Amino acid sequence: MKIKLFLVFLILHLFVLTGCWNRVELDRRAIVAGFGADKAEEEGKIQVTVQVVDAGEIKAIPLARGGSMMNAVTVYTGTGFTAFDAFRNLSMVIGEKLFLSEVRVLVVGEELAREGLDKVIDFYERDHEPNIRDYLIVVKGGEAKEVLETELRINKIWAYGIDSMIKTTMAHSKAPATEIIDFLKAVESKTTAPVATVIHVLRKGNEENAGEGKSNQDGTTAVQPKELKVSETAVFRHYKLTGWLDEKESRGLLWVTGKVKSGIIVVSSPEKEDKLAAIEIIRAKSKIKPEITDGNLIINIDVWEEGNLGEEQPDTMDVSKPIVLKELEERKKTVIEDEISAAVIKAQELNADIFGFGEAVRRKYPREWKQLEDQWDEIFPTLEVNIAVDAKIRRTGKITKSAEPKP
């Protein structure tokens, strides 16, 4: 009897343990790798581009066989009144339900960014599938569609290629790697201006490549040979794009926010001004210290940086001498200060507190902040900012002097 009951119990499990209600088998799922949003041509509508992974194509077709084996994705575009609407409308074309959990990059076209990212971000945050740790990228002078349609060599799933391009910004520190959650945190703050990573579409010289455009998986859209480049910073006020920082200013921003991980600083050699030396950044730290003296608000930025000499163009410089390194440190310091002040000036021009100075003041002077808070838009553009950089060179690589022809 007991055994029979137990069997009934086991059979009951068949009904309970079969999985979720809305399960979709892997082969019936259209896995999205990259999500793009643009302003549609039709007024008031949004155009959504998705890069869908062809699950069968991921299993490597050997590279050596030639052909366009770099396509493991298909790109679809659709429009709708809101992002979610447009996204769901895509299923009309694709015939499968799209699955957003594997998305790694949210690409937004410049036009939509100028109109406001609120039209995309809320959906992205509210829906249960997307991850708000995806990267947020703005296309400078272009559309997200264009970016997602660009064939990349580094990864068969192109959007993941973009993802690794952003991860690599830490090697040069000329663009921030902004996750959606960072953007949201800045939006939530009353004064901080959000930033986002910028991507450029580089169209290669058309003459030699003309007519060589490769076709997509579906064989409909011809793709011009293009390249993508991740650099620079998009600056927002609340949800709206207001301006850009160039590479130098971008690094200035990263110095202040303490996000410089690595990169190269080029200085002129102390011995011969036309010769250059390249110094690799190893680590850096920063601190924003607001100070109120006699009712005047001053922001002090302290940056500490440590690096190694990575290259010098052969000249008479003898880097085994401490005094030479001192001189190089001085020059490096000037370059860093330059980058930071360029960023500060640009931010003040745009009246966008990308560094979070306001938040720093709020933390240190909560009482005074209550008055400053509402006038921050007037205060920030004329704020006095002191930059103090402490730059060190620790090592000079495997050799001391470079090889020189003996006179």
Next chain:
Amino acid sequence: MLEEGRISNRQAAFLVITTILSTTSIGFLPSMIYQEAAQDSWISILLLTVYGIVVGRIIMSLGMRFPDKTIVEYAEIVTGRIPGKIIGFLYVLFFLYLNTFPIRFFGELSITFFMPETPLVFFLIGIIFAAAYAVRSGLEVIARANEIILPVSLTIGIILAIMLFPQMEIKNFIPMLEKGILPVFKGTYVALVYFAETIVMVMFIPYLNTTRRTRGIIFKSFVVISLCELLAVVSTIAVLGELAARIPVPAIFAARLVSLAELIERVEPLFLLLWVIAVFVKVSVFYYCFVLATAQWLNLKEYKALVLPAGVLLTVLSVVLWGNIADLYEQMVKLVPYFVFVEAVLPLVLLVAACLRGKGGTAGEN
């Protein structure tokens, strides 16, 4: 006696810990507190701990005056037959009604974060069925199951917090008391209900296997509760900052952000596991209290016959009481005074009355 099982002091403390922690630390509470107290939520938690200990002491002092009776039984002794019946009925209703919140919330959370198209009632039946089984098996079984569940869930919780460590920013807590002390009290207020859930002890005291050292139950459990609560609140605020106010379940949201060396990512199923087992205990505890209190109130000889009808009642109530999730949140805040009345004020009144009228053993605790 309706219940033959006996539980130890430690098991009682464990039950209190799981009951309180399951909804407060990993549920909606950190967000509710944050909406009011912002970066000072942790001060609210400290205040709540004090409040919880005080209420717990009242409940224990009251219960230990009648060490072999539950509140439904001794309310009649203290206040007389008719008022006693009314008070008993109040507790019957209370145990039923308060339980619908975690049940419904369990369903809502599972739907929002994991299975948006599954009908709500499937989750509710699932958890209530499991709880019904536990309740039928008796108090001792619930307590023993919890002895396994609590350490497991605490371990998962601590692992989650450790995995979030790289993303924590201490600056989210500065400046302290930015808007004065008032928001801290407001943050304390919304959570009063949950920190007085020691009220379940009024049903458990007769089934403790010893009358000695019962004072420690409250204090020890609140040390654990307070620490875990602080861990939960501090780590969610440190990770999410101001985002925590907009997210009903910040802990699960934070769990989604875990990313260790690009290897350990999206660990929220771990969180779901923690949530399911902890809520299961909480639901079982209140379910049990409701069934036992009803049986005693009606002078029944056996409570097991009530388990299934009570389960049906719970399922239906959890579905029909709130039309949508906004309703649920609103009610949670609106009902605070009523719940606090039943959980804290009424026991205090009963305690004072019992003292004045000299009812019950004066020896009390220890």
